[in-house]
Amino acid sequence: MATELTPAVHEHHTSTGLDNTKMAMWGFLGSECLFFGSFISTYLLYRNQTADGPTSADLYDIPYTSVSSFVLLMSSLTMVLALAACHRSDQRGMRAWLLATALLGMVFIGGQIYEFTEFAHQGLGLDVSPFGSSFYVLTGFHGAHVTVGILMLLLLVGMSMFNRLGSDDSRKVELIGLYWHFVDIVWIIIFTVVYLIPS
Amino acid sequence: MATAAAQESLFRRPTATTGWWSWVTTVDHKKIGILYCATAITFFVIGGIQALAIRTQLAVPNGTTLTAETYNQFFTMHGLTMIFLVVMPLGVGIMNYMAPLMIGARDVAFPRINAFSYWVFLLGGLFLYSSFFLGGAPDGGWFGYAPLSTELPGNGMTFYSLGLQILGVASLLGAVNFIVTILNMRAPGMTLMRMPVFIWMTLVTAFLLLFAMPVIAVALFELMFDRVYNANFFNPATGGDPVLWQHLFWLFGHPEVYIMILPAMGIVSDVLPTFSRKPIFGYAAIVFAGIAIGFMGWGVWAHHMFAVGLGPVANSAFALSTMFIAVPTGVKIFNWLGTMWKGDLHFDTPMLFAIGFVSMFIIGGLSGVTHAIVPHDAQQTDTYYIVAHFHYVLFGGAIFGLFAGMYYWWPKVFGKLLSEGLGKIHFWLMFIGFNLAFGPMHILGLEGMPRRTYTYPDGMGWNLWNLVSTVGAFIIAVSIAVFLVNAVLTKRKGREAGADPWDGRTLEWSIPSPAPEYNFAEIPIVKARDDFWHRKYVVKPDEQVTPVVAGGAVAAHEDEDDPGHGIHLPAPSFLPAMAAPGLPIMAYGVIYSWPLIVLGGLLLLLALFAWVLEPSEVDH
Numbered sequence: 001m002a003t004e005l006t007p008a009v010h011e012h013h014t015s016t017g018l019d020n021t022k023m024a025m026w027g028f029l030g031s032e033c034l035f036f037g038s039f040i041s042t043y044l045l046y047r048n049q050t051a052d053g054p055t056s057a058d059l060y061d062i063p064y065t066s067v068s069s070f071v072l073l074m075s076s077l078t079m080v081l082a083l084a085a086c087h088r089s090d091q092r093g094m095r096a097w098l099l100a101t102a103l104l105g106m107v108f109i110g111g112q113i114y115e116f117t118e119f120a121h122q123g124l125g126l127d128v129s130p131f132g133s134s135f136y137v138l139t140g141f142h143g144a145h146v147t148v149g150i151l152m153l154l155l156l157v158g159m160s161m162f163n164r165l166g167s168d169d170s171r172k173v174e175l176i177g178l179y180w181h182f183v184d185i186v187w188i189i190i191f192t193v194v195y196l197i198p199s
Numbered sequence: 200m201a202t203a204a205a206q207e208s209l210f211r212r213p214t215a216t217t218g219w220w221s222w223v224t225t226v227d228h229k230k231i232g233i234l235y236c237a238t239a240i241t242f243f244v245i246g247g248i249q250a251l252a253i254r255t256q257l258a259v260p261n262g263t264t265l266t267a268e269t270y271n272q273f274f275t276m277h278g279l280t281m282i283f284l285v286v287m288p289l290g291v292g293i294m295n296y297m298a299p300l301m302i303g304a305r306d307v308a309f310p311r312i313n314a315f316s317y318w319v320f321l322l323g324g325l326f327l328y329s330s331f332f333l334g335g336a337p338d339g340g341w342f343g344y345a346p347l348s349t350e351l352p353g354n355g356m357t358f359y360s361l362g363l364q365i366l367g368v369a370s371l372l373g374a375v376n377f378i379v380t381i382l383n384m385r386a387p388g389m390t391l392m393r394m395p396v397f398i399w400m401t402l403v404t405a406f407l408l409l410f411a412m413p414v415i416a417v418a419l420f421e422l423m424f425d426r427v428y429n430a431n432f433f434n435p436a437t438g439g440d441p442v443l444w445q446h447l448f449w450l451f452g453h454p455e456v457y458i459m460i461l462p463a464m465g466i467v468s469d470v471l472p473t474f475s476r477k478p479i480f481g482y483a484a485i486v487f488a489g490i491a492i493g494f495m496g497w498g499v500w501a502h503h504m505f506a507v508g509l510g511p512v513a514n515s516a517f518a519l520s521t522m523f524i525a526v527p528t529g530v531k532i533f534n535w536l537g538t539m540w541k542g543d544l545h546f547d548t549p550m551l552f553a554i555g556f557v558s559m560f561i562i563g564g565l566s567g568v569t570h571a572i573v574p575h576d577a578q579q580t581d582t583y584y585i586v587a588h589f590h591y592v593l594f595g596g597a598i599f600g601l602f603a604g605m606y607y608w609w610p611k612v613f614g615k616l617l618s619e620g621l622g623k624i625h626f627w628l629m630f631i632g633f634n635l636a637f638g639p640m641h642i643l644g645l646e647g648m649p650r651r652t653y654t655y656p657d658g659m660g661w662n663l664w665n666l667v668s669t670v671g672a673f674i675i676a677v678s679i680a681v682f683l684v685n686a687v688l689t690k691r692k693g694r695e696a697g698a699d700p701w702d703g704r705t706l707e708w709s710i711p712s713p714a715p716e717y718n719f720a721e722i723p724i725v726k727a728r729d730d731f732w733h734r735k736y737v738v739k740p741d742e743q744v745t746p747v748v749a750g751g752a753v754a755a756h757e758d759e760d761d762p763g764h765g766i767h768l769p770a771p772s773f774l775p776a777m778a779a780p781g782l783p784i785m786a787y788g789v790i791y792s793w794p795l796i797v798l799g800g801l802l803l804l805l806a807l808f809a810w811v812l813e814p815s816e817v818d819h
Contacts (some may be wrong), residue, residue, distance in 0.1 A: 014383055014384070015382065015383050015384065015385040015389070016383055018382075018383065020308045020309070020383050020384075021268060021378050023378070023379045023382065023383060024375045024378075024379050026310065027374075027378050027379070028375055030311070030409060030410070031371060031374075031375075031409045031410060031412065031413050032413065034322070034414055035412040035413035035414075035416060035417060038413065038414050038417035038418070038447060039417055040441065042417070042421065042432065043285055045440065046432075046438070046439070046440075049431075049437070049438030049439070050438075051431070051437035051438050115227035126424065126428055126429065126430050127428070127429035127430060127431065128431070128437075129431055129437050129438065130431045130432060130437060130438050130439045130666075131441075132430075132431070133421075133424060133425075133430035133431045133432050134393070134432065137420065137421070137424055137430070141420075143570070151804070155808065155811065164812060175258045179493075184421050187376075
């Protein structure tokens with residue numbers, strides 16, 4: 001791989017040979033698995049506790065959510081292309097793909113905001129039923145994670161534009177990529193468990 | 200390195216190495232370790248005062264010292280303080296100072312995140328305590344059972360849900376930091392199976408934190424949404440299930456028990472060999488027992504819920520797993536006994552606390568196994584028997600072990616030995632006071648005295664043992680005062696310790712005391728377990744042990760003019776201490792006014808942006 005040819009100027013030697021920041025990110029993502037796992041368990045426990053409010057069958061618009069899910073999945077592809085450009089030292093290409101990733105993320109978030117308002121109009125509030133509470137809080141925290149990812153992507157673009165991102169710093173792109181892919185995978189699980197499995 | 204980019208930073212980099220400003224901007228794991236321990240001891244005194252108030256109230260029947268309302272706040276805050284603001288941070292503080300030294304590293308993997316963890320911890324603690332001045336502290340118990348916790352009036356339990364959330368952020372970041380540090384920053388030759396047992400237990404603790412904190416985070420978020428935004432997670436009226444809270448809480452809560460006890464076990468596993476002049480007995484066994492406890496700790500949580508009525512199958516399964524986890528714990532106890540067996544025992548103060556740990560922990564462990572028996576537990580649930588049990592584990596265990604560590608490593612941190620005379624007075628007073636305070640609670644519990652109740656009537660046969668317990672609590676308070684006096688006197692006129700006062704076995708004793716800023720002038724090459732001991736002694740073929748002639752050539756670099764020259768150290772930074780207040784500001788915003796959430800979020804975001812742009816090292 002191209003990275004192996006670049007002399008590791010500022011890489012510190014580590015006992016395992018793995019990069020410190022990458023190991024930290026993997027650890028953090030391991031922790032996140034239990035975070036989303038607990039919220040998903042809560043949702044599974046409550047998905048039929050609708051307390052005479054709207055049920056999931058009344059609300060979910062599967063074709064609509066499929067499209068926004070597809071948009072989010074495509075952002076993983078653009079993220080991979082951004083990292084590949086970064087490895088080629090193609091800063092412009094990297095910025096373009098990072099921006100595309102952030103943009104797809106924003107489309108997804110926009111879709112989620114629309115979905116939330118739509119559900120609220122149809123009578124599903126946070127305070128209506130355990131189903132409502134667990135739905136909004138689970139998908140809301142996922143949306144918050146995507147938003148943090150978008151901010152980090154934009155920060156990367158900014159750093160690259162002002163030359164604060166050296167060519168040996170592909171690690172930063174890779175780290176944020178790891179986070180981004182993780183958030184996407186979580187969405188695949190949420191989409192399957194929350195939307196596709198009928199109540 | 201891109202120096203041009205490195206020097207233009209948002210702020211001028213702080214350069215002070217002394218004075219209080221240096222403590223605010225420090226990223227040195229040693230200073231952060233001291234900050235953690237000093238803060239934890241301060242909270243220990245505060246939590247202790249609450250305990251004394253509780254014991255004064257309960258000294259006689261129909262006590263009138265505290266109102267029921269204050270009593271509820273005090274026992275809740277006593278529990279929260281001792282768990283989240285004393286035992287955990289004291290362990291983290293000792294880890295912080297010692298872990299890099301014991302694995303031969305110059306700092307932790309992420310020094311600025313380390314500093315950020317400390318500031319978040321401190322502000323989280325202050326946030327929790329600010330509730331006393333803002334309408335009342337949390338009063339629903341440290342376990343916060345719903346629906347009581349969702350329906351208690353006032354903001355107390357909202358402070359609980361947010362305060363623990365903030366403290367959780369600090370713990371989670373600390374866990375990631377220590378996992379990477381221990382796995383990645385070991386000196387050459389320091390293989391995993393050569394690491395001191397304390398380092399192993401730190402690693403297991405960090406993994407437990409990594410996976411336990413997100414679970415409690417979810418439970419606390421759900422509680423917060425219920426309380427503040429009228430969500431229905433735990434509201435039975437709409438189909439919410441309060442038992443969900445118990446599952447989430449104890450799925451965190453039981454690993455939490457091991458998060459508190461494993462560091463103390465690690466400390467004791469390093470103290471006992473030093474004062475027995477023997478290597479630890481069965482190193483591999485004690486390490487694997489620690490790992491086994493870490494795994495099995497995830498499969499026992501429902502033994503806290505036997506009274507809920509989960510059904511006979513679940514109860515039996517958790518009863519079995521709970522009995523089974525006593526096996527690796529028992530293995531450790533035999534490791535410790537085997538280490539002392541036929542050893543050349545030296546009863547210095549750290550050794551006394553270590554032996555106190557082992558003996559008190561055995562009592563607490565045994566009463567713990569009795570809870571595994573479901574019918575027995577059904578009798579003891581919510582009585583003082585439980586209070587007795589967990590104080591034997593967490594005070595007789597964790598606190599004794601942590602004091603062993605403090606007496607053991609004090610000379611390494613401050614360069615002076617704590618007074619042995621006062622240390623022994625401290626130990627014996629604490630040992631006697633502890634047993635007087637908590638031993639009788641076994642009997643009170645078996646006689647049916649309920650816990651968490653602010654008073655009790657006369658004529659129940661509980662008067663004598665309650666009085667004894669109160670006397671014991673005050674004896675503990677005196678012992679802590681002796682410790683504090685000892686600390687002050689030692690600072691003024693303590694005996695100089697030298698690099699290696701205890702004939703230590705591990706790397707931290709190979710460098711001068713107090714440890715220099717750069718830790719090791721040269722990164723050591725590790726050739727054996729207990730490497731430093733092997734540098735000092737030779738074992739002849741007839742098993743005769745003789746000191747090496749140039750014995751323990753401690754820190755040969757000391758007479759060089761400028762030993763730290765040319766060593767790159769992480770540069771101090773304002774940003775961790777600037778970013779941390781963002782979290783409590785956001786938390787106040789949740790309670791009082793949403794614009795504060797935005798403000799705190801922006802502060803956090805801006806500080807983190809500046810952080811990313813700030814290089815972690817500065818070229819000299």
